[in-house]
Amino acid sequence: MRIIIVGCGRVGSLLAESLDAAGHEVVILDTATRAFDRLPDSFKGDAVRGDGTDEDVLRRAGAEGADIFLALTEGDNRNVMTAQMAADALGIKRTVAKINDPLRAAAYAELGVATVCRTNLIADALARYLDLPIAVGPGVQAPGFADEPVPGEQPAAPARRGEG
Amino acid sequence: MFVIVVGGGKVGYYLTKELVQSGHEVVLMEKDSLRASQIGDEIGSIVVPHDGCEGRYLAKAGANRADIVAAVTGDDEDNLVICQMAKHHFAVPRTIARVNNPKNEVLFRHLGVDEQISPTRMILGSIEENIPVHELLHLAVVGGGELDLIEAQLREDSPAVGQNASALTLPDGCVLFAVIRNEVPLAIRADTLLQAGDKVLGIGRTECEEELQRVLLGEASPD
Numbered sequence: 001m002r003i004i005i006v007g008c009g010r011v012g013s014l015l016a017e018s019l020d021a022a023g024h025e026v027v028i029l030d031t032a033t034r035a036f037d038r039l040p041d042s043f044k045g046d047a048v049r050g051d052g053t054d055e056d057v058l059r060r061a062g063a064e065g066a067d068i069f070l071a072l073t074e075g076d077n078r079n080v081m082t083a084q085m086a087a088d089a090l091g092i093k094r095t096v097a098k099i100n101d102p103l104r105a106a107a108y109a110e111l112g113v114a115t116v117c118r119t120n121l122i123a124d125a126l127a128r129y130l131d132l133p134i135a136v137g138p139g140v141q142a143p144g145f146a147d148e149p150v151p152g153e154q155p156a157a158p159a160r161r162g163e164g
Numbered sequence: 165m166f167v168i169v170v171g172g173g174k175v176g177y178y179l180t181k182e183l184v185q186s187g188h189e190v191v192l193m194e195k196d197s198l199r200a201s202q203i204g205d206e207i208g209s210i211v212v213p214h215d216g217c218e219g220r221y222l223a224k225a226g227a228n229r230a231d232i233v234a235a236v237t238g239d240d241e242d243n244l245v246i247c248q249m250a251k252h253h254f255a256v257p258r259t260i261a262r263v264n265n266p267k268n269e270v271l272f273r274h275l276g277v278d279e280q281i282s283p284t285r286m287i288l289g290s291i292e293e294n295i296p297v298h299e300l301l302h303l304a305v306v307g308g309g310e311l312d313l314i315e316a317q318l319r320e321d322s323p324a325v326g327q328n329a330s331a332l333t334l335p336d337g338c339v340l341f342a343v344i345r346n347e348v349p350l351a352i353r354a355d356t357l358l359q360a361g362d363k364v365l366g367i368g369r370t371e372c373e374e375e376l377q378r379v380l381l382g383e384a385s386p387d
């Protein structure tokens with residue numbers, strides 16, 4: 001599969017390395033060349049320096065018609081924008097945006113954007129490890145592909161938006 | 165009217181001041197607390213020192229009853245999120261986004277932002293008005309965002325020159341309505357013959373543009 005990753009941080013580079021090793025065609029983008037130091041010498045995919053929220057840059061990197069698009073920069077809003085751009089303008093069916101703010105992640109999941117929320121994932125993992133049942137929102141919310149395993153059983157309803 | 169302005173940079177600051185002066189109810193959201201308190205000292209307690217991308221703070225600012233949310237920060241991605249949150253979670257009737265990369269205008273329109281203002285596009289338009297261009301010029305986006313108001317300046321060799329304007333074969337969903345000749349606007353009538361130098365004004369769906377360009381100006385020359 002052809003997979004586009006925006007953001008070559010720890011998560012982005014780890015996924016790029018593993019997906020490449022598994023035989024997928026990987027293109028990874030970052031605004032800083034230094035970020036690509038995280039990739040191993042064995043990486044056979046493309047590492048493209050450029051702004052992954054710029055449609056022209058994404059097209060030049062060959063993102064159009066890719067199978068999977070992962071927005072994994074450190075900016076929630078950048079991820080939200082580029083993931084929606086990938087779906088709307090580049091015709092990519094499976095896009096995921098990393099959104100670390102749980103409220104925003106839930107809001108965008110409602111809007112139909114598949115989201116992964118690090119905050120919820122860590123809180124959930126800790127609660128499980130410590131065997132302390134607490135209400136944590138799901139780490140992955142994927143309206144587009146409902147058959148995906150979703151960690152965090154009950155869709156806990158702690159934080160109502162519009163209050164606080 | 166009740167307007168929430170998000171982003172306390174130069175644009176947001178002056179926008180807020182002007183709106184207050186015109187008698188509107190305004191709340192300005194600025195996430196940098198230092199900047200927020202500076203502005204607050206000057207224009208009064210209408211500044212919410214929080215991030216307008218977050219639902220809870222939009223609620224605090226009164227998004228539930230806002231007539232307009234104007235997202236004017238310097239970051240396109242923030243402006244998009246602000247408008248989408250306002251639209252989908254607070255049913256704000258009119259959302260306006262400042263768009264720095266003009267390429268993002270179309271995306272923002274598709275994603276439900278009501279109006280996109282691109283300073284880059286405006287300045288570009290202003291420059292292009294004064295230099296000869298061989299392409300259609302976008303003057304404005306109208307009618308819910310799917311229509312463009314366009315202008316084409318005819319050259320000696322443009323295919324439409326010498327033709328009857330009302331007899332041109334135009335793509336569906338597109339009309340020509342006026343010609344500017346020697347700075348004088350003329351309505352297009354049954355007998356309007358087009359001349360070199362004419363600026364032809366039309367309105368049409370975005371996807372008709374290529375065909376319209378061909379009819380009026382010929383194939384775009386990649387020079």
